[in-house]
Amino acid sequence: MTGFPPPKLDILIIGSGAAGLTLALRAARFARVGVLSKASLEQGATFYAQGGIAAVLDKGDSLESHIEDTMIVGGGLCHREMVEHVVNHSAAAVRWLLEQGVPFSTRTEAAAQETGGATDLSSLHLAQEGAHSHRRIIHATDATGKAVFETLRQRAREHPGIHLMEGWTAIDLIALGRKAGSRRRCGGVYVLDDASREVHSIAARFVVLATGGASKAYLYTTNPDSASGDGIAMAWRAGCRVGNMEFNQFHPTCLFHPHARSFLITEAMRGEGAWLELPDGERFMHRFDSRGELASRDVVARAIDHETKRLGEDCVYLNISHQPAELVRERFPNIHRRCLELGIDITRDRIPVVPAAHYTCGGVMINRHGETDIENLYAVGETTFSGLHGANRIASNSLSECFVIAFSAADSIAEKFADTPFPEAGETWPAGRGESGDDVLVSHNWDELRRCMWDYVGIVRSDSRLRRAERRLELLREEIRDHFRSYRISRDLLELRNLVLVASLIVRSAAARRESRGLHFNLDHPQTASEAVDTVLVPTDHADLSGAHAPGAQSLS
Ligand code: FAD
Ligand code: SIN
Secondary structure, three states, X not given: OXXXXXXXXXXXXXXXXXXXXXXXXXXXXXXXXXXXXOOOOOOOXXXXXXXXXXXXXXXXXXXXXXXXXXXHHOOXXXXXXXXXXXXXXXXXXXXXXXXXOOOOOEOOHHHHHHOOOOOOHHHEOEEOOOOOOOOOEEOOOOOHHHHHHHXXXXXXXXXXXXXXXXXXXXXXXXXXXXXXXXXXXXXXXXXXXXXXXXXXXXXXXXXXXXXXXXXXXOOOEOOOOOOOOHHHHHHHHHOOOXXXXXXXXXXEEEEOOOOOOOOEOOHHHHHOOOEEEOOOOOEOHHHOOOOHXXXXXXXXXXXXXXXXXXXXXXXXXXEOOOOOHHHHHHHOHHHHHHHXXXXXXXXXXXXXXXXXXXXXXXXXXXXXXXXXXXXXXXXXXXXXXXXXXXXXXXXXXXXXXXXXXXXXXXXXXXXXXXXXXXXXXXXXXXXXXXXXXXXXXXXXXXXXXXXXXXXXXXXXXXXXXXHHHHHHHHHHHHHHHHHHHHOOOOHHHHHHHHHHHHHHHHHHHXXXXXXXXXXXOEOOOOOOOOOOOOXXXXXXXXXXXXXXXXXXXXXXX
C-alpha cells in the first residue's frame, strides 16, 4: 500500500532505509504500520551501501574476534554489552534477509546451485574490509544496499499491514505529558506534504525514528541528500539526549571527479588488494600504519588528508589494476561501470580518491531495544547512538546494527502493544507561517553551513577552528530562525533548520572533548585521555517544539 497518510496508525516509522523497513516487516506481524519517507523511498544511505554486512559465518572466525575488532576500532568508547548484542545476532539477521530473498553473492555459482540458490549461510561469499581480522562481510557484489533495499521494499509493498508514504517530511514529534513530574510521551508526528506544502498530523501509539545520519552537514559527502540529521534534531527538540556527536566518520575513498557526485569506492576494493598511491606512484599507507591500506578508516582518512596537504595535491589514487581484469569486473561491476562512464577503466587506470563525510557515529541515545528517553518513541539505525561504534565505526557494522536493533525494537513494541492506547489529541502545529520563502537565501545558508563544517570541524580540528565554527553557526542559526518564522515551510527549510541544529551539537561535543580519540582529532589536544568517556548532551529547554528558540545544552562528560 502506498499514498496519503492515514490520520491514525499503530506504529509510525519515519524512514524507509534498512532500519525502517526491517522494523516495519517485523512489526506488521502484530500491528498496522506506516512508513514515511521524504522524497522517494530509496533516497536513504541504505540504497547506496556497497561493501556489505558484517557477520560471523566462517568456521575459522569467531564472535569474540568480531567483538574485539569492533571494540579496538571504537577506541575505548564501545559499550561492550551493545557490541555483543549486535555481533551475536548478526548471522540471524543475514539468515532473515536471505529468507526475504536478498540476492547475496555466493562463493561460487556451484555452491549456490548445490544449496538450491543462496538460501544457505554457508554458501555466501565473505569479503574483507579494513580492521576486520577475518573475512566476514556478506555482500551483493558491490551494491549490497540496493539489493537489500529493493528486496525489503518489495516485501513491504506486498504486505497488507504496511502503508508506505513517499514525499512526506516529518517536521516534529507530537510530545505529550509536559506536566511537571510526568514522563514525556510521543503521540505522533507533524508531517509536511512536500508537494502541497501543507502540514498534517498523524497520531500513533508508537513512533520510530529511522531517519539515517547527518553527513550532509559537510560539503563533501558520500551520502544522499536525505542525510540531514532530521531524527536527531526532532528527538533533541522533543527532549531526548544525544551522544557522541563529535565522531563523524570520513570515508577515505570517495571518487574525486568533477562529474561524479558523492560516489563511493568501497573499502572492499582494498580488501581485494587495491592499494593507495601518491601522484608519483609511491605507496604511502605503511608509513602511517603497519596494516597499510586495511588500517581503520580514521587512520587511512587522516593519512590521505596529511599527504594531500603536504604535497598540495587534490587527491590520491586507488589502484587495483594489478589484479586480473576479469576478477575486478566481476567483483566490482557497478564501480567499474560508473568509472568507465567517466573515462576511468579501473582494470587499467588508477582511481582518483579523496576522503568525504560518510557516517554519523553519534545520535539519539537508545538502549538495546531502541527505546529513547521519551515513552513510545523508538529510534533505530544511523540516527542513533547505541554504543556499538564508540569513537569510530568498523566497516559494515552499520547495516548489521540496523537489522539487529530493528528486530529488538519490534519485540519491545510487541510486548507493550496491548497496554498502549491511542494517544489523546496533542497540540496543533503552530500556525501563522508566511506565504512564500526566499529559496536563494535558504540555499546560500545551506552552502555556508556545509562549507563551515568542512573547513573547521573536519578530519583535523583545533580549538580555534571550533570556536570559529561556533560563531558562524550562531549567526546561521539566527538567520534560519528568521526564515522559519517568516516563510512558508518547505522540505529544504526543514532540513536546513535540522542541519544547523545538528551541526551545533557536533561542534559543542567536539569542543567538550579535550583529547583526540578515534575519529575526533584536535591539534591542540593530540593525546588520548586515560579514561574514555562518552559526550552526552542534555536538552534543557523542553518547551520548544517549533525550533523558534535554540535549545540549550550542557555536556555531562
Ligand atoms: P537510511 O538508509 O539513510 O534511511 C533514512 C530514511 O529516512 C530515508 O528513507 C529518508 O528519506 C528518511 N527520512 C529522513 N528524514 C526524514 C524526515 N524528516 N521525514 C521523512 N523521512 C525522513 N554501512 C554498512 O554497514 N555497510 C556498507 O557497505 C555501507 N556502505 C555505505 C556506502 C555509502 C555510499 C553510504 C552513504 C553509507 C554506507 N554504509 C554502509 C552506511 C549505511 O549504509 C547506513 O548507515 C545505513 O544504511 C543507514 O540506514 P538507516 O535505515 O538508518 O537510514
Ligand atoms: C564501503 O563499502 O566501503 C562502506 C562500508 C561501510 O561504510 O561500512
